[in-house]
Amino acid sequence: MMLPELTQLFEFLPEATATKAAYFEAIVDDNCLSKRSARTRLLTARHLADLYGLDNAFLLFRALKFFWYRAEAARPQLALLLAYARDPILRMSAKHILSASPGVQIQRQGIEDIISNQFPDRFSEATLKSTAQNINATWTQAGYLTGKAKKMRCTSEASEAAVCFALLMAYLRGTRGEELFTSEYVQLLDCRPDKAIDLIEASARKGWAVFKRVGSVVEVAFPSLINQKEMEWVREQA
Numbered sequence: 001m002m003l004p005e006l007t008q009l010f011e012f013l014p015e016a017t018a019t020k021a022a023y024f025e026a027i028v029d030d031n032c033l034s035k036r037s038a039r040t041r042l043l044t045a046r047h048l049a050d051l052y053g054l055d056n057a058f059l060l061f062r063a064l065k066f067f068w069y070r071a072e073a074a075r076p077q078l079a080l081l082l083a084y085a086r087d088p089i090l091r092m093s094a095k096h097i098l099s100a101s102p103g104v105q106i107q108r109q110g111i112e113d114i115i116s117n118q119f120p121d122r123f124s125e126a127t128l129k130s131t132a133q134n135i136n137a138t139w140t141q142a143g144y145l146t147g148k149a150k151k152m153r154c155t156s157e158a159s160e161a162a163v164c165f166a167l168l169m170a171y172l173r174g175t176r177g178e179e180l181f182t183s184e185y186v187q188l189l190d191c192r193p194d195k196a197i198d199l200i201e202a203s204a205r206k207g208w209a210v211f212k213r214v215g216s217v218v219e220v221a222f223p224s225l226i227n228q229k230e231m232e233w234v235r236e237q238a
Contacts, residue, residue, distance in 0.1 A: 001083045001090075001138035002048060003076060005033050009048065016065055020055040023048075051083045060085070063168055063225050067208075071161035077189060080142040081165055084188060092118055093135045094188060097144055100153040106145055108132045144190070158191035163199040164208050166191075168222050172234065177218055 012032035013022060026032045027045040035041045048054060053061035064082050068075055084090050092114050100106060111132035115123065123131065139145045143156040163186065170183035180186070181193035191199070197213075200220060204211040210221040226234065 001079055001141055002044075002051065003079050003138075003141040005044060005048060006052065006079055007075065008033050010065070010068060014069070016069065017056065020049070020053075023054045051086055052079070053082075053086075059172070059226065059230055060169065063165060066225060067161040067165050070208075071159060074159040074161035074165075076142045077156070077159065077162035078165055080138070081162065081169060081185060081188065083138065085169060085185075089115060089131065090135060090138060093139070097139050097153070098187065098190070102153050102155050104153045106136065106139075106151045106153055108136060108151075111135050156190045158189040158195065158199060160199045160203045160206070161208070162189055163191060163196050164203040167196070167200060167209070167220055168225060171220060171222065178216065180218075180220055 009023060009026060009032060012030070013026045015022075024045045027035075027048070028038070028041045031041055033041070033044060035044055045054075052064065056062050060082055064078055067078050071078075084094065093111055096110060096114055097106065108129070109132075112128050115131060116128060136145060136151050140147075140151065144154065145151045146154045166183070166185035166189055167180050169185045170180050173183075175183050178193075181196045186193070186196050189196075197218070200209060200211050203209050208222075208224060210219075210223060212219040
């Protein structure tokens with residue numbers, strides 16, 4: 001998930017309108033992440049772009065930054081949500097992590113088995129080990145695992161910003177009404193539907209979203225995050 005690198009990058013270049021070129025320049029030319037070689041800087045920039053986009057033309061990256069600068073405590077889950085949407089190997093590990101009860105140890109071997117079963121003979125033993133370690137590190141950074149050598153499942157607490165971002169992601173996939181609150185993105189936050197409703201109501205009071213509820217009928221919209229052109233595309237997909 002590279003949360004430390006993303007945090008450093010946004011601290012170095014906090015402008016909400018910073019371009020992809022500016023992010024690459026900060027990483028590669030200015031070495032804002034303190035990498036040892038030019039090659040490592042370029043690889044880091046590319047990996048961050050793969051995970052998060054680093055492009056304001058990408059709606060979800062703009063939304064990530066919108067919430068990032070408004071809800072510091074939510075940053076690990078915000079980063080997890082977007083990385084989850086863009087990284088298939090991270091997605092593969094989600095069920096294994098989320099289904100574990102608090103206090104259960106998460107073995108690296110379990111993650112390795114998931115990856116090797118999905119991609120047989122694709123990774124060397126060393127790459128498989130390092131990939132599984134990186135996956136466990138991601139879940140640790142996001143607050144779902146605790147410990148260093150011995151990783152234990154722990155409970156995470158969803159925030160207003162993370163739930164609003166999760167609902168936006170489900171909304172862009174065409175989900176509407178009550179189904180938004182049982183989407184994979186809300187489930188990723190360890191968040192019950194009733195809790196998610198409470199949190200989106202709080203988000204709406206801050207102007208981050210529009211939330212309406214009449215009995216069992218609910219409506220969620222994101223006029224602060226989706227521009228008119230994007231909204232036209234969303235309507236075409238619905």
